[in-house]
Amino acid sequence: MEKLRIAVAGGGVGGMTLALALQAKGHEVTIYEKAGAFGRIGADVNLTPNAMHALDGLGLGDVLRATGARAEFRISRMWDDGRETSRLPMSDAAEEKYGAPQLAIHRADLLNALEAALTRGTIRFGAGVAGLAQGAEGATLILEDGERIAADVVIGADGIHSVIRAALFGPDAPSFAGLVSWRAVVPRAALAGAPNLDSFTKWWGPEPTRQIVTFPLTGGDEIFVFATTGQDGWGEEGWTLPGDVEELRAAYADFHPEARALLAACTEVMRSALHVREPMPRWSSGRVTLLGDAAHPMVPFMAQGACMAIEDAIVLARALDAGAQDVPAALIAYEDSRRARTAAVQRGSLANDWMKQGGNADWVYGYHAWTAPLGEPAPAA
Template sequence: MSAHLTIGICGAGIGGLSALIALNRVGLDAEIFEQTSAFARVGADINLTPNAVRALDGLGVGDELRKTAARPQFRISRMWNTGEETSRLAMSEAAEEKFGAPQLTMHRADLMSALVSRVPEGSLQMGKRVENIEFSAGAKSSLAFTDGTSTSVDLLIGADGIHSAVRKAMFGADHPTFTGVVAFRAVIPTEKLAGSADLDCFTKWWGPDPETQIVMFPLNKGRDMFVFATCPQDEWLEESWTTPGSSAELRDLYRDFHPEAQAILAACDEVLKSALYVRDPLESWINGVAALLGDACHPMMPFMAQGAGQAIEDAVVLARCLDGVSDIPSGLRAYQEARLERTAQIQRGSRSNQWLKAGGNADWVYGYDAWDVPIGLSV
């Protein structure tokens, strides 16, 4: 493929930044258009399982992430009422030996900072909110922005999230579905949890129904503990998907959980509450001159901790599929063929929420190597 190919990426989130870096790694230049005017330290956590960490290692950011991340020693499942441990999967060194990378848990902003540091100067344009996208006879994508500027690219990559403007231009307008599940998030200094067990582990407390759970894992080299709790709610009336929550409501909703889980919740002072939205798996992510990745095409429930990881995998595989191909459409077809079924399977598994509840084999998720998986190119 010509080195003069123009590639535009909408969205400078984890998937978009990963895509640009991966494209650079295979010798292709790209430019990112991001609607916000500046990055902010937003979000609380990111749980990167070995498949995601191995992909990030190939992007050259793994060493930087290890400086601030925690490395959970085990992935533990426990029952909400009895505290019974139903599965324990060794992570950290054991995962590194088996899968080639550990699990890393960290603040989302630390991952973003590491990725941004790998973006070449001039490749990232901020304050570029898309107003209109047009595809011209399968040859170019034309983008108009709300600031009055415009551009055209040979290949457009939609990494612009669940409200994707690129997706809308490709396939028409639709709306994500509220799952009937809300999530509470909180970060607790570990020093407030003296006496609690397994503070160096990823622990999931399984509730009385698939929508109710509490997940806990360390951040910041173990100095903080992140809490993520979900439960059913009939409707979501807030204008924002994320709002300040009530620690009293959080504790009341899980008042019947095991005392060890309640002890963690008792230390939560500030809480965020958000609605969880999904879309059904798409039959296609491409149209010949444009492709989607990450939440733009496969937004997931968080129950397998694969949302960010699948976006990173998409980015790596897409770059590999564009490396050396004779034309864009064949590369995009190879990308879709390599990624569609895996992401759909993880979407379905995340929604059913039975992943590793009572043990099982994690290899099909954690053992995936985006840099080495067959891609079936016809060059």
């Protein structure tokens, strides 16, 4: 097997999953991460069975199961009378059906598990990426301090504002979706007596802009609360800012008492602008490709943003391992395997009606990145 030198821009969930999968196959990987270190930022990652199955294949299953919380059901409830419109068994039922459960885990715990599994020194912190150059025999990652990193392959896993994406396809900007998300973490004890705390529960509002989602976090000791409201524009500096709890509660004053009780327990919230892009017709050029939000940013209404990046990482590692002698062809096989599926999830997330009335979740949860055919579009919906 030909050993490849691979430079990954971005040390998030997708970039580290890719590095771990490539190292397991004997390739030389370095991640270039702008941040000086990983902190306990963010709140949650929903690892649905498709993502957990992928991570199980990297040997991370035990540590993630010990840290994360297993959702018992995926429940839909209506905003006014609280009636259930769907209830999908998860936990052991999902493991039996799909080969893995659904876990909710703090993003920092997931990053820590990935980092601990990587070869020491894989991540270069404080190494922001400024640009890219490439020729027929290789690609060069250009860092903000001017250092040039020669590689056989460069992967842009650097998020929605990807430098690598702009270098490949020109500058552009994501569109504000007209939605603001609110996130809070609440001690379970503050919600004593509330129903369905061990399930992923979504309260559907009278319009698509308003919804509340809750699920267990940190082994079930905490409950993550996620809500959205409509907004005409986003004029503030920064994409994530402290929010006003009273403003959030006022936006849901007409919701069922059990839903309002969730917001009443929130003491602090963070507010973020949600952005979208249309699905891309291409992700790759020569020896460079994109992964995760750099290729297909999506709103979080199907809880698949991190999951799609994890799937990308496994399929890309398989493609590079199989096609190490012809990297450009391997990258095309990777994106051909992924574009239709991720586009369907992007559009389904934006429509925000998935599983409202029940339905078949198999096309999302039953996908197995380790065995999906390379170079062939995955079934979508």
